[in-house]
Structures are given as structure tokens and as C-alpha cells.
Amino acid sequence: xxxxxxxxxxxxxxxxxxxxxxxxxxxxxxxxxxxxxxxxxxxxxxxxxxxxxxxxxxxxxxxxxxxxxxxxxxxxxxxxxxxxxxxxxxxxxxxxxxxxxxxxxxxxxxxxxxxxxxxxxxxxxxxxxxxxxxxxxxxxxxxxxxxxxxxxxxxxxxxxxxxxxxxxxxxxxxxxxxxxxxxxxxxxxxxxxxxxxxxxxxxxxxxxxxxxxxxxxxxxxxxxxxxxxxxxxxxxxxxxxxxxxxxxxxxxxxxxxxxxxxxxxxxxxxxxxxxxxxxxxxxxxxxxxxxxxxxxxxxxxxxxxxxxxxxxxxxxxxxxxxxxxxxxxxxxxxxxxxxxxxxxxxxxxxxxxxxxxxxxxxxxxxxxxxxxxxxxxxxxxxxxxxxxxxxxxxxxxxxxxxxxxxxxxxxxxxxxxxxxxxxxxxxxxxxxxxxxxxxxxxxxxxxxxxxxxxxxxxxxxxxxxxxxxxxxxxxxxxxxxxxxxxxxxxxxxxxxxxxxxxxxxxxxxxxxxxxxxxxxxxxxxxxxxxxxxxxxxxxxxxxxxxxxxxxxxxxxxxxxxxxxxxxxxx
Numbered sequence: 001x002x003x004x005x006x007x008x009x010x011x012x013x014x015x016x017x018x019x020x021x022x023x024x025x026x027x028x029x030x031x032x033x034x035x036x037x038x039x040x041x042x043x044x045x046x047x048x049x050x051x052x053x054x055x056x057x058x059x060x061x062x063x064x065x066x067x068x069x070x071x072x073x074x075x076x077x078x079x080x081x082x083x084x085x086x087x088x089x090x091x092x093x094x095x096x097x098x099x100x101x102x103x104x105x106x107x108x109x110x111x112x113x114x115x116x117x118x119x120x121x122x123x124x125x126x127x128x129x130x131x132x133x134x135x136x137x138x139x140x141x142x143x144x145x146x147x148x149x150x151x152x153x154x155x156x157x158x159x160x161x162x163x164x165x166x167x168x169x170x171x172x173x174x175x176x177x178x179x180x181x182x183x184x185x186x187x188x189x190x191x192x193x194x195x196x197x198x199x200x201x202x203x204x205x206x207x208x209x210x211x212x213x214x215x216x217x218x219x220x221x222x223x224x225x226x227x228x229x230x231x232x233x234x235x236x237x238x239x240x241x242x243x244x245x246x247x248x249x250x251x252x253x254x255x256x257x258x259x260x261x262x263x264x265x266x267x268x269x270x271x272x273x274x275x276x277x278x279x280x281x282x283x284x285x286x287x288x289x290x291x292x293x294x295x296x297x298x299x300x301x302x303x304x305x306x307x308x309x310x311x312x313x314x315x316x317x318x319x320x321x322x323x324x325x326x327x328x329x330x331x332x333x334x335x336x337x338x339x340x341x342x343x344x345x346x347x348x349x350x351x352x353x354x355x356x357x358x359x360x361x362x363x364x365x366x367x368x369x370x371x372x373x374x375x376x377x378x379x380x381x382x383x384x385x386x387x388x389x390x391x392x393x394x395x396x397x398x399x400x401x402x403x404x405x406x407x408x409x410x411x412x413x414x415x416x417x418x419x420x421x422x423x424x425x426x427x428x429x430x431x432x433x434x435x436x437x438x439x440x441x442x443x444x445x446x447x448x449x450x451x452x453x454x455x456x457x458x459x460x461x462x463x464x465x466x467x468x469x470x471x472x473x474x475x476x477x478x479x480x481x482x483x484x485x486x487x488x489x490x491x492x493x494x495x496x497x498x499x500x501x502x503x504x505x506x507x508x509x510x511x512x513x514x515x516x517x518x519x520x521x522x523x524x525x526x527x528x529x530x531x532x533x534x535x536x537x538x539x540x541x542x543x544x545x546x547x548x549x550x551x552x553x554x555x556x557x558x559x560x561x562x563x564x565x566x567x568x569x570x
Contacts, residue, residue, distance in 0.1 A: 003041025011049030016482035057084025057504030064447035078445035092198035094153030096135030114447035123525035133190035143558035154197035177223035184227025191564025194235035225260035268297035275422035301461035303421035313450035366397030449530035490566030500570035513537030
């Protein structure tokens with residue numbers, strides 16, 4: 001009779017702590033790691049990992065699977081990229097708590113903020129809950145291929161408590177704050193990992209309404225944080241405009257963190273219009289960490305980039321009057337119409353923002369648009385922007401962009417950097433990767449489904465910054481997406497390959513690791529579309545001792561669970 005459920009033989013083990021690799025076997029039994037070393041016993045299943053890396057499963061603390069986790073047992077694209085645990089409910093948006101009368105409001109907000117079409121959510125969400133605890137119960141009833149953790153979204157709490165006053169951005173009164181504090185306490189006790197909030201003007205409904213949390217006062221935020229203190233668990237996740245005074249805004253965040261004693265993580269990116277503010281925020285975060293105040297920035301290992309195309313949800317001309325008349329035609333017919341010189345002239349003469357209310361559309365610039373390429377180019381050169389090409393060729397940037405949209409019969413994408421690329425390179429990401437107080441994240445898995453595909457940040461970071469450039473050691477990059485992110489979320493039972501820890505594991509062919517050109521799949525509820533990509537080099541991804549993916553393809557195993565609250569170490 002076999003001694004173990006699974007034995008991974010002869011791999012190069014990178015244990016997630018940052019220590020140097022070792023050659024070892026890994027034995028798994030009953031969903032836990034039983035041994036790392038020379039395993040003499042046999043396994044019911046064995047994987048030959050000679051010449052391969054064996055790492056912990058990846059933990060992603062910034063995702064938006066709040067809707068997808070309700071209907072889909074396969075949390076792609078994250079699960080295809082070696083991710084075995086996600087934290088969702090970021091940026092203050094989500095679906096609980098929610099009164100029946102407010103369901104459409106929360107859907108509209110998620111549609112605008114995270115670019116998930118309302119038709120998809122209306123079809124996929126079954127609304128079996130009102131309280132946050134009931135939402136967790138609904139999630140708990142469904143098997144899936146990875147573990148999920150949920151944050152309490154501030155927008156949902158605010159609408160639940162204040163109704164129309166929340167949507168009007170009114171200040172919460174003392175009664176409102178007391179009720180929010182109790183909701184937060186109850187949510188943490190039910191298994192929430194913290195609460196999230198948004199204070200950025202980029203987060204709007206498609207109608208142009210700001211997120212209900214944008215102007216929430218310090219007293220309100222402190223009250224919710226004190227609800228976490230009452231429960232003795234939870235972190236605050238915040239995305240902010242950091243305006244008009246970033247120093248004052250950060251000082252407020254620090255006061256809330258100190259008052260509640262709960263840790264805080266915040267989105268750190270670089271706005272092209274304010275390219276140096278991130279340095280001030282990093283300095284403040286480093287100072288807080290040195291003072292023992294747990295405030296950590298979350299950043300991306302490359303620019304946040306949008307994919308614009310005729311097959312996706314957005315393109316640079318999708319808001320023009322003439323394009324709107326052909327927008328619903330099949331792709332081939334649309335391309336044929338757009339090649340008509342008369343149609344082209346009309347579209348190029350019209351305002352591309354007239355009918356496009358998508359909140360991020362205002363950030364699009366011709367000098368930050370590039371051909372995406374195959375394999376994809378995530379660090380494009382300024383000389384290759386459509387504005388630069390137009391200047392060289394004596395054309396307008398709009399005309400160059402229009403012609404690029406029609407290449408390959410309209411199936412190619414245009415890559416445009418939305419944030420963290422103001423220098424025209426990735427020096428900001430490189431600096432943050434070298435700062436141990438910063439957390440790698442912001443892949444937004446489950447959101448911007450046909451506009452952004454950054455959920456493969458882990459794969460790209462490992463290959464670009466590690467294997468290809470050699471800027472950081474493999475063990476340090478693995479630490480960043482395993483024990484570091486797990487610890488930040490309070491998941492002390494995973495992220496390290498050690499006896500007693502949860503058996504979430506990746507077996508990686510380092511030389512082949514990578515991902516292909518993004519493509520559109522029509523596999524969401526109501527026939528909705530999303531961006532996906534083929535993934536290579538993950539020979540096996542293992543969740544709780546079961547192989548869930550081989551070479552990026554789901555095996556059908558669904559050992560993933562809802563994780564309720566912080567977990568003690570194994």
C-alpha cells in the first residue's frame with residue numbers, strides 16, 4: 001500500500017522562503033506536505049520532477065473574482081498561471097451585504113469599475129444572500145479549482161446602510177458609522193479577510209457616477225477599521241487618488257492603521273499626469289514600516305496595460321458616432337466596413353469620447369499606444385508609439401492607430417499603458433521589486449475581462465525579471481508570490497514547502513515557462529467574452545494535494561475551498 005497520496009520526485013525545490021534551491025523530493029498526504037527531502041516511501045501518484053522547479057502554489061491578494069466565483073468552478077485566468085489561492089473583493093466593490101432592491105446598483109458599479117458587463121453578472125449571479133456571511137455561505141457551497149478569500153467591500157456596506165445617501169456621496173452620521181462597524185465585525189467573524197475601499201475618481205459606473213466610497217470621511221473609515229479590531233482580525237485594502245495632498249491622505253491612512261491596530265495595504269502605481277507621487281508614497285510606507293506600523297504598497301511587475309481591439313470590449317474609436325452604427329456587426333463585416341474610405345474618414349473626424357463613458361477611457365493617449373506583437377511586447381519603446389510613427393510618416397496618430405486596428409483582419413490588439421509607464425520603461429517596477437515592504441500584485445484577475453489581461457503577472461515576472469534578465473534571483477521572485485503574499489493576507493498555512501503546510505504546489509519547466517498571445521473566448525454567462533491566453537511550463541499545479549492543472553489545462557479536480565479568515569501556520 002502506498003505511503004503517500006502524491007510524491008514529487010527529484011525536483012529543484014524552491015521552498016518560498018527565499019532560501020537557495022535544494023534537490024529534494026516532496027511527499028504529500030491528506031492535503032498536507034508530509035516530507036521534503038529524500039522520500040523513501042511510495043506515492044499513489046508520482047511526478048518525475050527531475051530538471052524542473054518545485055515551488056509553493058502562488059497566492060494573489062488582489063483579484064476580483066467576486067462574481068465569477070459564484071458561477072464558475074474554474075477561476076481562470078489566475079488558476080492557469082500557478083495561482084492556488086486568491087483574495088477577492090478589492091477596491092471597495094463587491095456584492096455583499098446587499099438588500100434585494102440594491103442589486104442592480106452593485107452590478108452597475110462593478111460593471112463600471114471592473115469592466116464586467118452587466119448582462120454577464122445578471123445571468124451568473126443567483127443572489128442567495130443578503131448579509132456578507134450569507135454570501136460566504138453561498139461561496140462555500142460551490143467547489144472550485146483554487147482557494148478563495150474574500151474582503152468586505154466598502155461600497156456594498158455603504159449602500160446597505162445609507163441607501164441613496166451613499167450614492168449621493170453624503171457623509172455618514174454616527175448611527176451609520178456604528179452600523180458599519182458592526183457589519184465589519186460580523187463579517188470578520190464570518191470569515192472575511194478585511195475590508196476594501198476606493199477613493200479614486202477612476203472608479204465610476206458607466207453612467208459616470210462616482211463610487212459611493214470616494215469621499216468617505218476619516219471617521220467613517222476608522223469606524224469600519226475598528227470593527228475589524230473588535231473582531232481581532234482583518235486588513236484594510238485601499239486604492240486612492242492621493243489628491244489633492246498625498247502627504248495628508250497617507251497621514252490619514254496611517255492614523256486609521258494605528259488606531260485600529262490592523263494592517264493596511266494600498267495600491268501603488270504611477271499616474272502619467274503625476275509621475276513622481278509614487279516616490280512620496282513609497283517613502284511614507286517605508287517610514288511607517290520602520291516605525292512598526294504595518295502599511296504595505298501593492299504594485300505590478302510591469303505597467304498596467306489595456307488591450308484595445310475590434311474583438312475586445314474597447315477600441316480607440318468605439319465611442320465615435322459612426323463606429324456605434326456598426327459596433328454590433330460580426331468582426332469580418334465590421335472590418336470590411338471600416339476599410340471603406342468614406343467610413344474611415346467619418347470615424348477619424350468624430351469625437352471618440354462622445355458615446356464612450358468607460359471610466360478608464362480618458363487615460364488613453366496616442367503616444368502610449370503600440371502594436372502589441374506576438375510574442376507580446378510589455379516594454380515598448382517610445383519610438384514605436386503610434387504618435388511617434390505618425391510624426392515620422394507625416395500622418396496623424398489617429399490614422400496610424402486606425403490602420404493598425406485593421407491589421408490581421410482586426411484580430412490583433414493595440415497595447416496601451418494606463419499606469420506605471422511614465423518613464424517609458426519599467427524602472428519603477430524594478431525599484432519596487434527590490435523593496436521588501438512592497439507586495440507584488442494588481443493583476444486584477446476576474447475583472448476588466450475583455451480589456452485587460454494582467455492576471456498572469458506571476459508568470460511574466462518570473463520569466464522577465466528572473467529567467468530572461470536575471471535582475472532578481474529565482475528564489476526571491478518565488479518568495480514574492482508565495483510566502484510574502486500569503487503572510488500579508490494572514491495565510492500562515494501555505495506559501496512555504498515545509499512539512500505540515502498546505503499542499504499547494506507548482507511543478508515548473510523553467511525553460512519553457514511563458515504565456516501566449518491573448519485571445520477572446522466567448523465562455524461567460526449570457527455569451528459574454530473575455531481575454532485568455534495559453535500558458536506553458538506549468539507541468540502540474542496542485543491544490544490540497546490534488547493536481548488541478550497540467551500545462552495550463554484543467555484536470556477537472558475541484559479541491560478548492562472558501563477560506564474563512566486568517567489561518568495558523570502548519
